[in-house]
Amino acid sequence: MPEEAFSYLDNASTTKVMPEAAEAAYQAMTQIYGNPSSLHSMGLAAQRLVTHSRNRILAALGDPSGRLLFTSGATEANNTAVLGLAAKYGVRKKRVVTTTIEHPSVSMAFNRLEELGYEVVRLSPNSVGEITEDMLVSAVDSKTCLISAMLVNNETGCILPIAGAFMKIKRKYPDCITHSDLVQGFLKLPTSVKTLCLDSASVSGHKFHAPKGVGALYLKKGIRLSPLLVGGGQEQGLRSGTEAVPCIHAMGRAVELQSPTIEKRYEHALSLNEYARKSLTAVGAVILSRADASPYILSIALPGYKSETLLHSLEEDGVYVSSGSACSKGKKSAVLTELKTKGSYIDNVLRISFSGMSRQEDIDALAKGLIRCSERLARIRN
Ligand code: PMP
Numbered sequence: 001m002p003e004e005a006f007s008y009l010d011n012a013s014t015t016k017v018m019p020e021a022a023e024a025a026y027q028a029m030t031q032i033y034g035n036p037s038s039l040h041s042m043g044l045a046a047q048r049l050v051t052h053s054r055n056r057i058l059a060a061l062g063d064p065s066g067r068l069l070f071t072s073g074a075t076e077a078n079n080t081a082v083l084g085l086a087a088k089y090g091v092r093k094k095r096v097v098t099t100t101i102e103h104p105s106v107s108m109a110f111n112r113l114e115e116l117g118y119e120v121v122r123l124s125p126n127s128v129g130e131i132t133e134d135m136l137v138s139a140v141d142s143k144t145c146l147i148s149a150m151l152v153n154n155e156t157g158c159i160l161p162i163a164g165a166f167m168k169i170k171r172k173y174p175d176c177i178t179h180s181d182l183v184q185g186f187l188k189l190p191t192s193v194k195t196l197c198l199d200s201a202s203v204s205g206h207k208f209h210a211p212k213g214v215g216a217l218y219l220k221k222g223i224r225l226s227p228l229l230v231g232g233g234q235e236q237g238l239r240s241g242t243e244a245v246p247c248i249h250a251m252g253r254a255v256e257l258q259s260p261t262i263e264k265r266y267e268h269a270l271s272l273n274e275y276a277r278k279s280l281t282a283v284g285a286v287i288l289s290r291a292d293a294s295p296y297i298l299s300i301a302l303p304g305y306k307s308e309t310l311l312h313s314l315e316e317d318g319v320y321v322s323s324g325s326a327c328s329k330g331k332k333s334a335v336l337t338e339l340k341t342k343g344s345y346i347d348n349v350l351r352i353s354f355s356g357m358s359r360q361e362d363i364d365a366l367a368k369g370l371i372r373c374s375e376r377l378a379r380i381r382n
Helices: 019-030 041-060 074-089 104-115 133-139 162-172 245-282 307-316 334-338 343-348 360-381
Strands: 067-071 095-099 119-123 144-148 177-181 200-204 215-219 297-301 349-353
Touching: 019 245, 041 067, 041 215, 041 245, 067 074, 074 104, 074 144, 074 177, 074 200, 074 215, 095 104, 104 119, 119 133, 133 144, 133 162, 162 177, 245 297, 245 360, 307 343, 307 349, 307 360, 343 349
Parallel strands: 095 119, 095 144, 144 177, 177 200
Antiparallel strands: 067 215, 200 215, 297 349
């Protein structure tokens, strides 16, 4: 399908791979295809690609002296962090803290810790749907070995005040390890691990125009971890398995090209977001995302219309959005419920998400699609 024929507004789910990243993957698959552990020159060339990507990503995270493990994605990075850090640091201090609005790759890893006998504190948003700096700080005590809180929520785009909170936590309890799922923030908002006071952080390639199936776990120098995957001892013994060189090389290239354009793309997302708020309100949508949320994610509701019905009707008009996870396998989204999604709108939520490639025409197509959807459904109902 030619690009102009549809409007892709589901970039928080995944993004289109940028041509330069696809070319990098192709080069690693067809020319530099050695195993990075092999000692011959083809292996060393592959190893150099991996090292180059590692250095690029560490630089983009603002800590060139940190460690970075390549993983199969953020799910593996989050699992490795939560389970692996707790195993190392929770021998005597079995208390861990997280929030109730995390991605399942974090929240379910904490469920696992609970099964293993850890005391898990899960912070719920307050009555206005916020997790405040004070809430995060006061949840930690001298028995806490780990706190994990995401930077940007993937359903509503709300930003958690982790920079201030983690700084205060580190001052009071320097031994408490801080982890953040940076997936929806990396290369979109400032994500310096130093400013955010992070010991550990995860990112995912396919959220920023690199291929699916690759991600990374950042660890501050000196932070130890019990590996989830054992075997050949790759990735400094912390993540065994032959490195996915084509995907890693592509991810490094995507980071290299987008690091210098964070501000420019942020401005672009902000103007699209403002435009969408106006034009979608004009066709009857209710805006659910807070004004200070990440401009890349906009949660809306069309009262009276079920999310899935809307999603499929929009699809017929070539507009791709997400149902906002309002219903997952018949269950209401725990996150939207936790974030106190306005009243009865929880079944009517759509998540719109932008990338640097999104255009104003995509929003126009969405607004038109919503009008057509209500006309279509009116015909069925009559
Ligand atoms: N965390 C967040 C906030 C996400 O949005 C996602 C992707 N839906 C993940 C983690 C998991 O990333 P991956 O698909 O790379 O496993």
